[in-house]
Amino acid sequence: MASSIIWYLREFIRGEWITKFFTVKTAPLVTPPHFRGFPTLTDRECTHCLACMMICPAPDAIEVLETDGVWKPVVYPGHCIRCGLCVEACPEDVLTAGELLSVQKEDQTSFESAFHLTIDPVLCSRCGNCAVACPINKEIDPYLGGTGTAFSDEVIMRITNGEMRIINPEKCTGCKTCEETCSNHAIRVARVVVGVQEGWK
Amino acid sequence: MKKTVDVSLPIGPVHPVFKEPCRIKCETSGEYVINAELELGYVKKGIERIMVGRPWQEVMFLAERVCGICSVIHNYVCIEGMERINGVAVPDRAAYLRLVVNELDRIQSHLLANYSYCYTIEHETLAMYLLNLRETAMDALEYITGARVTCSYIIPGGVRFDLSPEKEQKLRTMIDHIDSELTRFVRMFEGGSLIALRSKDVGTFSREEAIESHAVGPTARASNLDNDCRLFHPTYQKLGFESVLLDEGDNYARIMLRFLEVFQSTQLIRSALDSMEKGTIRGGGEIGGGFAEWAGEAPRGELTYTIDTDEHGRVKKIGIRTPSIMNIEACVHYMIKGVHSSADVTSTYISSDPCIACNER
Numbered sequence: 001m002a003s004s005i006i007w008y009l010r011e012f013i014r015g016e017w018i019t020k021f022f023t024v025k026t027a028p029l030v031t032p033p034h035f036r037g038f039p040t041l042t043d044r045e046c047t048h049c050l051a052c053m054m055i056c057p058a059p060d061a062i063e064v065l066e067t068d069g070v071w072k073p074v075v076y077p078g079h080c081i082r083c084g085l086c087v088e089a090c091p092e093d094v095l096t097a098g099e100l101l102s103v104q105k106e107d108q109t110s111f112e113s114a115f116h117l118t119i120d121p122v123l124c125s126r127c128g129n130c131a132v133a134c135p136i137n138k139e140i141d142p143y144l145g146g147t148g149t150a151f152s153d154e155v156i157m158r159i160t161n162g163e164m165r166i167i168n169p170e171k172c173t174g175c176k177t178c179e180e181t182c183s184n185h186a187i188r189v190a191r192v193v194v195g196v197q198e199g200w201k
Numbered sequence: 202m203k204k205t206v207d208v209s210l211p212i213g214p215v216h217p218v219f220k221e222p223c224r225i226k227c228e229t230s231g232e233y234v235i236n237a238e239l240e241l242g243y244v245k246k247g248i249e250r251i252m253v254g255r256p257w258q259e260v261m262f263l264a265e266r267v268c269g270i271c272s273v274i275h276n277y278v279c280i281e282g283m284e285r286i287n288g289v290a291v292p293d294r295a296a297y298l299r300l301v302v303n304e305l306d307r308i309q310s311h312l313l314a315n316y317s318y319c320y321t322i323e324h325e326t327l328a329m330y331l332l333n334l335r336e337t338a339m340d341a342l343e344y345i346t347g348a349r350v351t352c353s354y355i356i357p358g359g360v361r362f363d364l365s366p367e368k369e370q371k372l373r374t375m376i377d378h379i380d381s382e383l384t385r386f387v388r389m390f391e392g393g394s395l396i397a398l399r400s401k402d403v404g405t406f407s408r409e410e411a412i413e414s415h416a417v418g419p420t421a422r423a424s425n426l427d428n429d430c431r432l433f434h435p436t437y438q439k440l441g442f443e444s445v446l447l448d449e450g451d452n453y454a455r456i457m458l459r460f461l462e463v464f465q466s467t468q469l470i471r472s473a474l475d476s477m478e479k480g481t482i483r484g485g486g487e488i489g490g491g492f493a494e495w496a497g498e499a500p501r502g503e504l505t506y507t508i509d510t511d512e513h514g515r516v517k518k519i520g521i522r523t524p525s526i527m528n529i530e531a532c533v534h535y536m537i538k539g540v541h542s543s544a545d546v547t548s549t550y551i552s553s554d555p556c557i558a559c560n561e562r
Contacts, residue, residue, distance in 0.1 A: 032343065034343065035348070036347030057262045082348065084353075107482065109362075190513030194357075194485050195485065196483060197483040
């Protein structure tokens with residue numbers, strides 16, 4: 001008991017404690033520069049490559065929208081988890097979050113993405129919804145989007161001889177529109193991401 | 202393991218000293234606790250199910266959100282487990298940086314646990330001192346990773362940000378500050394006779410009981426049972442890691458052990474910073490298909506991830522085993538049994554550092 005009181009007395013007559021007691025002030029509430037906040041736009045031009053959307057781990061957190069002919073990423077703060085992956089994935093440095101962009105330039109780090117399409121032939125009902133819905137297919141062969149019949153060999157996938165075939169998988173941008181349209185969960189898009197640094201090979 | 206108790210003293214799920222909900226049902230005679238049982242299941246989230254079908258860049262953030270206090274270790278073990286599937290190599294610098302961030306997370310978690318204990322035994326001065334000191338560790342984490350809790354720092358093949366020489370210097374001063382301040386607080390804890398009255402020989406837990414109940418982490422190490430997973434981790438082995446052990450197995454020993462581990466962590470960070478050489482922080486590497494099981498030492502004990510992925514690295518099946526489930530069982534069935542007052546029930550429970558969010562992920 002006595003030793004406890006002595007300890008308290010010794011604690012409270014320390015010069016540091018007394019000065020702190022009389023001069024203490026709450027630190028001002030400022031966001032430090034290294035804090036990774038919500039991504040904001042820089043003045044660089046967006047090329048509508050959708051790399052930010054394709055790497056985003058949160059559902060519906062980022063979208064690339066066109067206003068007056070200019071493409072721009074829009075971040076929804078309610079959905080964004082502030083991970084900063086979009087900032088790192090953007091090849092044009094359109095986005096920034098705190099110091100993240102400058103740090104990333106210094107370290108020369110980035111992410112590389114690849115997309116793989118897989119179709120489960122057991123689940124697939126050969127309805128062709130995925131081929132019609134695919135935005136890349138629509139661009140390549142407008143006739144496919146309108147009628148559901150493709151004559152072009154340039155499309156990503158189409159029905160040939162009663163089978164769903166993936167013809168040009170390398171054109172896929174990973175948007176998952178086909179996956180969302182498929183009523184049987186037969187077609188699936190894998191987004192494979194690798195973190196890289198300049199001179200790592 | 203489930204036992205039947207004649208409940209005469211229910212504690213929780215809402216109680217001023219509980220950070221998270223659970224119910225302890227005690228069978229008492231007067232205030233002496235004869236028997237106790239635990240009821241869990243108030244905050245089930247189902248994160249493992251949400252992880253299924255997702256690639257690492259989504260699973261990593263979900264893993265972090267299993268637990269808010271030990272988020273870094275979940276990220277660490279999850280990603281290292283996935284790396285094991287394909288044998289992705291990590292550059293030396295990145296391995297050390299992972300260790301630094303993990304140890305900083307351990308420091309803040311241990312300080313928070315000890316804060317809770319001091320708060321539970323109504324020693325608010327020391328509690329607030331510890332919580333204040335924890336802010337330094339949190340600031341250091343934010344300084345390196347850009348966020349205080351959900352750092353999302355560790356990715357397959359390396360880490361996300363490098364540590365520049367200026368940042369390293371500032372980190373060293375922060376670590377020195379933690380060391381010097383904590384030395385004072387530990388002396389306060391050791392010398393306080395009222396703290397000793399509430400802590401020494403309360404909630405005793407012998408080595409045999411620890412083995413029987415499969416206790417892990419600081420709870421087991423305070424009863425002289427050495428089962429630190431860091432002993433088997435290659436980066437920690439490089440730094441010559443040896444675990445801290447204490448004999449007594451009471452509340453005092455468990456809290457003291459956490460203080461000692463904080464000093465050990467600061468020492469580990471210093472030696473990691475010393476042995477770090479300039480180099481790349483990302484080695485690339487794709488996660489493939491396969492199965493892996495990997496364990497790491499969370500602030501509360503052994504954390505195991507069992508991961509099964511398909512050919513493009515998406516999770517097919519994932520299982521997380523968190524340390525708190527063993528520790529809470531050990532606490533309720535062995536430590537609380539035989540405490541002499543109802544006030545000691547809560548303090549003993551808090552001394553085992555339970556984390557319900559981890560438990561019920």
